Amino acid sequence: MTADLLLPAGVHTGRPAPWTLMYHSVGDRRAGDPYLVTVTPDRLARQLRWLRRHGLTGVSMRELLTARARGRAARLVGLTFDDGYADFLTEAVPLLREYGHTATVFALPGRLGGSNVWDPEGPRKQLLTADGIRRARSAGMEIGSHGLLHRDLTTLDDHELDAELQESRRLLAEITGSVPAGFCHPYGAVDPRTVAAVRRAGYDYACAVDPGPLACGHALPRAYVGQADNSPRLHAKRLLHRVRRPRLAPLPAGSVPAGGTA
Numbered sequence: 001m002t003a004d005l006l007l008p009a010g011v012h013t014g015r016p017a018p019w020t021l022m023y024h025s026v027g028d029r030r031a032g033d034p035y036l037v038t039v040t041p042d043r044l045a046r047q048l049r050w051l052r053r054h055g056l057t058g059v060s061m062r063e064l065l066t067a068r069a070r071g072r073a074a075r076l077v078g079l080t081f082d083d084g085y086a087d088f089l090t091e092a093v094p095l096l097r098e099y100g101h102t103a104t105v106f107a108l109p110g111r112l113g114g115s116n117v118w119d120p121e122g123p124r125k126q127l128l129t130a131d132g133i134r135r136a137r138s139a140g141m142e143i144g145s146h147g148l149l150h151r152d153l154t155t156l157d158d159h160e161l162d163a164e165l166q167e168s169r170r171l172l173a174e175i176t177g178s179v180p181a182g183f184c185h186p187y188g189a190v191d192p193r194t195v196a197a198v199r200r201a202g203y204d205y206a207c208a209v210d211p212g213p214l215a216c217g218h219a220l221p222r223a224y225v226g227q228a229d230n231s232p233r234l235h236a237k238r239l240l241h242r243v244r245r246p247r248l249a250p251l252p253a254g255s256v257p258a259g260g261t262a
C-alpha cells in the first residue's frame with residue numbers, strides 16, 4: 001500500500017491559502033438545482049477555458065500542495081469536486097482532460113453507487129461506485145475522502161467521528177490501492193475538535209469552505225463556483241482571493257505532523 005502524498009511537517013503554515021475552486025456535480029440542470037451544486041458541461045468547459053486563457057492550470061489538491069512546497073505553484077489553481085457524483089467521471093473528467101487540467105474528487109465510500117439522500121429536496125444524483133472511483137483515478141484524478149455518509153462532523157460523538165474519518169480512509173485505500181492524502185469536511189462545517197481529528201486520522205490536508213480563523217492545512221478555504229460564474233465573475237472571485245489572502249494557521253504544538261505516515 002502506498003501513500004498518495006508526503007509533505008514536510010508544517011510546510012504550509014503561516015502562508016496564504018492557495019486559490020482553490022469548489023465544484024460538486026456536472027450535468028443537466030433541468031430537474032432543478034435547489035442547492036446550486038450543478039454546473040452544466042458547457043459552463044464547466046467555459047470556466048476551464050477561462051483558466052487556460054489566463055495562463056492558469058487547474059490541478060488536484062495533491063499536485064497543488066506538492067508544487068507549493070517546492071515553490072512552483074504560481075500558475076496553479078486547485079480544482080475540487082465534492083460528494084463524488086457519478087457525473088464526475090462521465091462529464092467532468094473528459095473536459096478536464098481536454099483542457100489539460102486535473103482535479104480532486106472527494107468521494108463517499110459509505111454510499112458507493114448510492115445517491116445524495118442528505119439533500120432532502122433532491123434532485124437525486126447517482127454517486128460513484130468503487131469501479132467509478134478506480135476509473136477516475138486511472139484517468140489521472142486524485143481521490144480524497146468526504147467521510148463515509150456525508151455527515152456534519154461537528155455534530156458527531158468521538159466514536160462516530162473516528163468512523164467517518166478512519167473507515168472512509170481505509171475503504172478508499174482498499175478501492176484504489178493507495179491511502180488517500182486528502183479529506184473534505186462535509187458542508188464545510190469545522191470546529192477545532194474536528195480539524196484536530198482530521199489531522200490525527202493521518203490525512204495530509206483537508207478542504208473546508210470558509211473556515212475563518214480556523215483556516216489551516218486541515219481546513220483549507222475554497223471558492224464556490226457555480227452555473228452563474230462567467231468570465232467577469234471568475235475575475236472578481238480571483239481578485240477577492242488575492243485581496244483576502246487568508247493565512248493558514250500553524251500546526252498546534254504536539255499535533256501529528258502532516259505527511260510521513262501511510
Ligand SMILES: [Zn+2]
Nearest residue numbers: 082083186187
Ligand atoms: Zn458534500
